[in-house]
Amino acid sequence: MLDKIKSHISKVSSFSAQTGEELESFRIKYLGKKGILADMFEQFKNTPNEQKKETGQKLNNLKQLIQEKYNIFKTSLSASSEKIQESDLTKPAFPIYSGSRHPVSIVRKEIIDIFSRLGFTVSEGPEIEDDNHVFTKLNFAPEHPARDMQDTFYIKRQSYEDSSPEDILLRTHTSSVQVRVMERQQPPIRTISPGRVFRNEAISARAHCIFHQVEGLYIDENVSFADLKQTLLFFSREMFGKETRIRLRPSYFPFTEPSAEMDVSCKICGGKGCNICKYTGWLEILGCGMVHPNVLEACGIDSKKYTGFAFGMGIERLAMLKYQINDLRLYFENDIRFLEQFKAAF
Ligand code: PHE
Numbered sequence: 001m002l003d004k005i006k007s008h009i010s011k012v013s014s015f016s017a018q019t020g021e022e023l024e025s026f027r028i029k030y031l032g033k034k035g036i037l038a039d040m041f042e043q044f045k046n047t048p049n050e051q052k053k054e055t056g057q058k059l060n061n062l063k064q065l066i067q068e069k070y071n072i073f074k075t076s077l078s079a080s081s082e083k084i085q086e087s088d089l090t091k092p093a094f095p096i097y098s099g100s101r102h103p104v105s106i107v108r109k110e111i112i113d114i115f116s117r118l119g120f121t122v123s124e125g126p127e128i129e130d131d132n133h134v135f136t137k138l139n140f141a142p143e144h145p146a147r148d149m150q151d152t153f154y155i156k157r158q159s160y161e162d163s164s165p166e167d168i169l170l171r172t173h174t175s176s177v178q179v180r181v182m183e184r185q186q187p188p189i190r191t192i193s194p195g196r197v198f199r200n201e202a203i204s205a206r207a208h209c210i211f212h213q214v215e216g217l218y219i220d221e222n223v224s225f226a227d228l229k230q231t232l233l234f235f236s237r238e239m240f241g242k243e244t245r246i247r248l249r250p251s252y253f254p255f256t257e258p259s260a261e262m263d264v265s266c267k268i269c270g271g272k273g274c275n276i277c278k279y280t281g282w283l284e285i286l287g288c289g290m291v292h293p294n295v296l297e298a299c300g301i302d303s304k305k306y307t308g309f310a311f312g313m314g315i316e317r318l319a320m321l322k323y324q325i326n327d328l329r330l331y332f333e334n335d336i337r338f339l340e341q342f343k344a345a346f
Pocket of ligand 1: 037172173174175215253254287289290310311312313
């Protein structure tokens with residue numbers, strides 16, 4: 001009997017189970033009603049009294065060992081069977097939520113791409129500017145209403161009576177970047193400046209105190225209004241489709257002469273008239289003109305030798321037309337329900 005117990009102890013000690021079935025047959029073999037353990041306890045009854053103590057102890061050791069073995073493999077096998085379930089390839093995948101670009105970024109990139117194809121480079125400049133770069137060098141007369149506190153966020157004013165080229169302010173257009181380019185580079189210049197601009201306006205569906213612009217500048221010998229018109233026609237057709245027509249209306253900007261505002265034929269109704277174009281068939285998208293000689297001279301460029309054109313457009317406005325967004329405030333509120341609608345665009 002003692003020998004039998006010993007041999008089972010060594011067998012059980014070296015036992016290991018890879019699968020649930022192996023463990024189950026181990027259980028039946030040792031712990032089952034007709035198993036080895038039950039059989040041995042049966043035989044134990046017939047053990048001579050003088051051997052009972054030792055045999056009983058050994059038998060109990062064996063029983064304990066079997067139980068422990070069984071428990072260990074039971075827990076480890078059930079843990080690994082959970083793991084197998086985790087990597088069940090037939091399970092439906094977790095949904096992956098991808099982000100999306102902001103409509104302003106999408107349209108900004110589109111505008112840059114179109115002008116890059118015409119050889120325009122991208123220039124950037126500071127948002128906190130001085131009056132000199134935003135107004136004075138751009139031929140704004142000292143009393144021009146655009147310098148007024150109504151439109152401009154001033155950070156530091158020299159005097160509240162008069163404006164001064166040293167006043168520090170938030171730029172109201174990115175024409176200031178073009179001034180900086182002209183100051184440091186002689187023509188040929190062909191650049192666009194995208195960026196954020198600030199104007200002191202009451203916030204509504206149609207106006208906001210922050211928005212984004214892309215302004216363009218082209219200076220070289222013999223640049224004419226025809227070049228401007230053709231460049232803008234190319235841009236409009238790339239942006240709004242091959243059928244797009246443009247129309248230039250005379251306008252006024254201190255830094256360009258002559259100046260114009262440009263409309264594109266309404267993409268929604270094809271020019272027939274709808275509520276987007278207010279039944280005119282046209283949508284205004286940008287301001288433009290030939291760079292004023294005073295601006296060239298103020299920036300150190302010979303206005304007898306060089307001419308140039310400039311234009312500027314609001315990105316939000318273009319995105320509004322492209323995506324039919326009817327409230328400017330949506331761009332800045334970061335409402336996820338609004339932003340999620342641009343997932344398909346890049
Ligand atoms: N700077 C003008 C604006 O902010 C746009 C513009 C740029 C007009 C260049 C003409 C030429 O409204």
